Amino acid sequence: MTKTFDSGRQYHRGLKRRHIQMMAIGGAIGTGLFLGAGGRLESAGPGLMFAYAICGVFAFLILRALGELVVHRPDSGSFVVYARELFGERLAFVTGWVYWMYWAMIAIVDTTAIALYLNFFGRYIPWFGEVPQWAWALGALLLVIGLNLLSVKVFGELEFWFALIKVASLVLFFVIGVGFIVFGQEVGGHTPGFSLIADNGGMLPSGLLPLVLVVQGVVFAYGAIELIGTAAGETADPEKTMPRAVNTVILRIAVFYVGSILLLSLLLPTSAYTAGESPFVTFFSSIGVAGADSVMNLVVLTAALSSLNAGLYSTGRIARALAQRGTAPAFAGRLNRAGVPYGGILITGLFALVGVGLNAVIPEGAFEVGLNMTSLGQLVVWGVIVACQLRLRRRSLEGVLERPRFRMPWSPWSGYLTFGFLGAVALLILLDYPTGTLTFGAVVVLAVPALVIGWFAVRRRIVPDAPEQVADRGSLVGAGNGPADDS
Numbered sequence: 001m002t003k004t005f006d007s008g009r010q011y012h013r014g015l016k017r018r019h020i021q022m023m024a025i026g027g028a029i030g031t032g033l034f035l036g037a038g039g040r041l042e043s044a045g046p047g048l049m050f051a052y053a054i055c056g057v058f059a060f061l062i063l064r065a066l067g068e069l070v071v072h073r074p075d076s077g078s079f080v081v082y083a084r085e086l087f088g089e090r091l092a093f094v095t096g097w098v099y100w101m102y103w104a105m106i107a108i109v110d111t112t113a114i115a116l117y118l119n120f121f122g123r124y125i126p127w128f129g130e131v132p133q134w135a136w137a138l139g140a141l142l143l144v145i146g147l148n149l150l151s152v153k154v155f156g157e158l159e160f161w162f163a164l165i166k167v168a169s170l171v172l173f174f175v176i177g178v179g180f181i182v183f184g185q186e187v188g189g190h191t192p193g194f195s196l197i198a199d200n201g202g203m204l205p206s207g208l209l210p211l212v213l214v215v216q217g218v219v220f221a222y223g224a225i226e227l228i229g230t231a232a233g234e235t236a237d238p239e240k241t242m243p244r245a246v247n248t249v250i251l252r253i254a255v256f257y258v259g260s261i262l263l264l265s266l267l268l269p270t271s272a273y274t275a276g277e278s279p280f281v282t283f284f285s286s287i288g289v290a291g292a293d294s295v296m297n298l299v300v301l302t303a304a305l306s307s308l309n310a311g312l313y314s315t316g317r318i319a320r321a322l323a324q325r326g327t328a329p330a331f332a333g334r335l336n337r338a339g340v341p342y343g344g345i346l347i348t349g350l351f352a353l354v355g356v357g358l359n360a361v362i363p364e365g366a367f368e369v370g371l372n373m374t375s376l377g378q379l380v381v382w383g384v385i386v387a388c389q390l391r392l393r394r395r396s397l398e399g400v401l402e403r404p405r406f407r408m409p410w411s412p413w414s415g416y417l418t419f420g421f422l423g424a425v426a427l428l429i430l431l432d433y434p435t436g437t438l439t440f441g442a443v444v445v446l447a448v449p450a451l452v453i454g455w456f457a458v459r460r461r462i463v464p465d466a467p468e469q470v471a472d473r474g475s476l477v478g479a480g481n482g483p484a485d486d487s
Helices: 017-028 037-044 048-072 078-087 089-123 126-130 133-148 152-182 194-198 208-213 215-221 227-234 238-247 249-267 279-286 292-324 342-361 366-371 375-397 413-431 435-461 467-473
Strands: none
Touching: 037 048, 037 208, 037 215, 037 249, 037 279, 048 078, 048 208, 048 215, 048 227, 048 238, 048 249, 048 375, 048 413, 078 089, 078 292, 078 375, 089 126, 089 133, 089 292, 089 342, 089 375, 089 435, 133 152, 133 292, 133 342, 152 249, 152 279, 152 292, 194 249, 208 215, 215 375, 215 413, 227 238, 227 292, 238 249, 249 279, 279 292, 292 342, 375 413, 375 435, 413 435
């Protein structure tokens, strides 16, 4: 059997605390807020903030479950490794490939989004509009792949600055928006404040049903928060860094998501927002700020670049974890001298070229084709994370394993409740005809048989742990000692 790892080479612990903190922020702030919130505000009304709050609570619980697993054993294979340890090779195989497919499809979405955002500037820079959409998509993909191959420190710096741009733009919005409310200055002919909500149908102007229907979209706005688990294996002092990063996420969710939706509702009637425009652009345009659309387009472009960057980072590590066990091509397990799994990254990049092709053949539909295939992968991965935490707790009660001090709060009941929530979201997707129903159909007809065939093809090739793999994981000796943090 050919080795799937490079002897003497390991991941470098090049991610610092500020990188992890900003990755936690960046994972919770993306196009779901900057772009997607406009259409949801229009359909659900100000009550949308409750949907973001409820989904945010479950996102936090999932992160706490992942945090417990990470402190138990930090590993860049993340939940694939935990699924293997706690459930066996079969679930690890399914989880790893589902997550890889999930991020590979997101890479197609992101390259398409980047191309669309760059084409937008054609109205100001003529030659931008003359560049074919597929060329922008290819250029963005090659650029981010190249940067990812340099070192994990370069990845961390990129995510740090990408997240900083997003946070800075939201802080600016908060300052200006609150100023309009405090001084009672009109926005688009409306006086901002709580009376604006009352005068335009209240919290649920269209009833409860539209709020329920947008929950599935709100959930996917929180996609990528699990990325900090993958970063654990390349983080210095993860037993201290990871709990702090996880615990602060709930505050960021409250401020950036719930706070933004509330403030947007206080500044303009929610009927003023539309699905085709960022709600922040709508606000700045209403107060007569020239070039607001261009500034927000840059922010959304940053969010898409951040997502593509994170996707290549994550899939490279997951593919290596699979290759180390013989369930992915040996090439996916290779590291370069900088400790970067270039094999897995290049395989993902090769698959993402499908997105470039879609942008050449059907530029107007490439975005939707990729987007519709990502929905269920996120639910599967989140479900596996919660299942692994529950199994870890059970093993600890049996005396087989020792739980770390940092724990999932209110377990096991919080885990069961989270399973119910994820099941309800899956049902909403299934009932969302035709998009969601067809996505379910594609998964049943294409993805499930592919995973079954793949498992039977590789199950006899699975190799046991090698010393290099154990070194990669860096298990925390004594992490279970001391008082538990169940809060």
